[in-house]
Amino acid sequence: MDKLKIAILGMGYVGLTSGIAFSKHGFKSICTTTTRSKAVNLAKGIPPFYEPGVEELLKELVNVGMLSGSVNNVEAVDQSDVTFICVGTPSLPDGSADLSSIRDTARDIGIALKEKDSYHVVVAKSTIPPGTTEEIILPFVEKYSGKQVDRDFGLCMNPEFLRQGEAVHDSFNPDRIVIGQHDKRSGDVLEYIYRDYTCSKIRCDIKAAELIKYAANSLLATKISFANEFSRICEKFNIDVYEVMRGVGLDFRLNPRFLDAGCGFGGSCFPKDVSAIKTLAKNIEVETPILDAVLYTNEIQPLHLVEIVRDAVGSLKGKIIAVLGLSFKPNTDDIRATRALPIIKKLVEEGAKIRAYDPKAATNFKRLVDLPVEYCDTWEEGLRGADLAVVQSDWKEIRDIKAEDFKRLLKNPVVVDGRRTYDANLLKAQGVRYYGIGWKNKA
Numbered sequence: 001m002d003k004l005k006i007a008i009l010g011m012g013y014v015g016l017t018s019g020i021a022f023s024k025h026g027f028k029s030i031c032t033t034t035t036r037s038k039a040v041n042l043a044k045g046i047p048p049f050y051e052p053g054v055e056e057l058l059k060e061l062v063n064v065g066m067l068s069g070s071v072n073n074v075e076a077v078d079q080s081d082v083t084f085i086c087v088g089t090p091s092l093p094d095g096s097a098d099l100s101s102i103r104d105t106a107r108d109i110g111i112a113l114k115e116k117d118s119y120h121v122v123v124a125k126s127t128i129p130p131g132t133t134e135e136i137i138l139p140f141v142e143k144y145s146g147k148q149v150d151r152d153f154g155l156c157m158n159p160e161f162l163r164q165g166e167a168v169h170d171s172f173n174p175d176r177i178v179i180g181q182h183d184k185r186s187g188d189v190l191e192y193i194y195r196d197y198t199c200s201k202i203r204c205d206i207k208a209a210e211l212i213k214y215a216a217n218s219l220l221a222t223k224i225s226f227a228n229e230f231s232r233i234c235e236k237f238n239i240d241v242y243e244v245m246r247g248v249g250l251d252f253r254l255n256p257r258f259l260d261a262g263c264g265f266g267g268s269c270f271p272k273d274v275s276a277i278k279t280l281a282k283n284i285e286v287e288t289p290i291l292d293a294v295l296y297t298n299e300i301q302p303l304h305l306v307e308i309v310r311d312a313v314g315s316l317k318g319k320i321i322a323v324l325g326l327s328f329k330p331n332t333d334d335i336r337a338t339r340a341l342p343i344i345k346k347l348v349e350e351g352a353k354i355r356a357y358d359p360k361a362a363t364n365f366k367r368l369v370d371l372p373v374e375y376c377d378t379w380e381e382g383l384r385g386a387d388l389a390v391v392q393s394d395w396k397e398i399r400d401i402k403a404e405d406f407k408r409l410l411k412n413p414v415v416v417d418g419r420r421t422y423d424a425n426l427l428k429a430q431g432v433r434y435y436g437i438g439w440k441n442k443a
């Protein structure tokens, strides 16, 4: 098995970082895409998105011929022994997962396998509702290949848990590897691919593997919404929610991570995955009051940040507001479901003029969002002459802004911190009017 070659259908955050990790572990890999320019760039070592560490590794692996790009799924599958499906599964308007790329890739795998004699393992890595691997991918592959699962090809579901912004680290150091297997033989192939990983490996039913991913993301989103709900209770009592959650998180039955209150979660996973499983549950007549509340809290939290802005400076009409950070979190240029959007929308509705700064995500935001925003190349430019600053995404360079910078550049040194980026007491002691989510704003 040591010469296994891997096809990865999809070269997004998951596909490309998986390709990097597999090829670094000695498995020659091909990542595919439907966009020709992305494949051409990949051949030059240029990644299709910003993610720390990806560009350096990509260049290294492309140069030694361990990683390549293609727009031809059929050819990529044909030249490999194992295929990972890593295409996007975005939300449809009703909240359910759009599985059209899953169907397209399953069909392409079937077409490729028709002409292949050797055993091949098909692995679903995209986040997909329970039943998708066995009820969509499997019949598509069988139909287009004329072959039979278990006998001619293997089938697995191997959910991905990486975090954007830390994708390379997470691909090499996962907390666990979940292998949903149709039969033992296909699970053994995945176990072999991951043989150098020392973390726990769970082998389970395919549907369980599919649902583990949704359950994990739903629970993480629940922790965030829980902390956010408490942030609003804390503000009323003039209590610091971070102090409260520190005390909560030290309980051995809990975990202190993901209890950081802020202006809500975004990105391509939590909102879409919680919506998908909630919609699926509704369709099978299962009530989901917890998931409903998690999403509702996430909708009101960015608007609550605007309330804090209003409490801080009164009417927003004509006020110039510097919004720092547009990506859904630091270290990524991804703006999918970023909380910057509802925040800026509401601020504009209330008559504010927006200046926005983000180290990497401004181009994506500008392309996808039609709002009157002045984009700035530096945070200094954003702050200069503005009435106040609102922090939406705490990139390091935004975290490093000092009290003296706010005092020097802003008309009035007012900071509304949606991510609890700064040491509030320090900023206040140094003459900045500080307001934050879950902070003692009335003190």
Ligand SMILES: NC(=O)c1ccc[n+]([C@@H]2O[C@H](COP(=O)([O-])OP(=O)(O)OC[C@H]3O[C@@H](n4cnc5c(N)ncnc54)[C@H](O)[C@@H]3O)[C@@H](O)[C@H]2O)c1
Pocket (backbone or CB within 6 Å): 009, 010, 011, 012, 013, 014, 015, 032, 033, 034, 035, 073, 086, 087, 088, 089, 101, 104, 105, 125, 126, 127, 128, 160, 161, 162, 163, 164, 268, 269
């Ligand atoms: N981004 C994350 O942090 C993350 C983490 C874990 C799991 N996931 C899940 O992994 C899957 C992929 O996520 P992503 O963030 O990498 O998506 P993405 O949108 O960044 O990338 C999707 C890729 O699929 C390609 N693609 C679409 N249709 C294709 C086709 N027919 N053939 C070949 N390529 C095709 C696109 O060109 C793109 O390169 C999703 O189901 C997502 O929910 C994402």
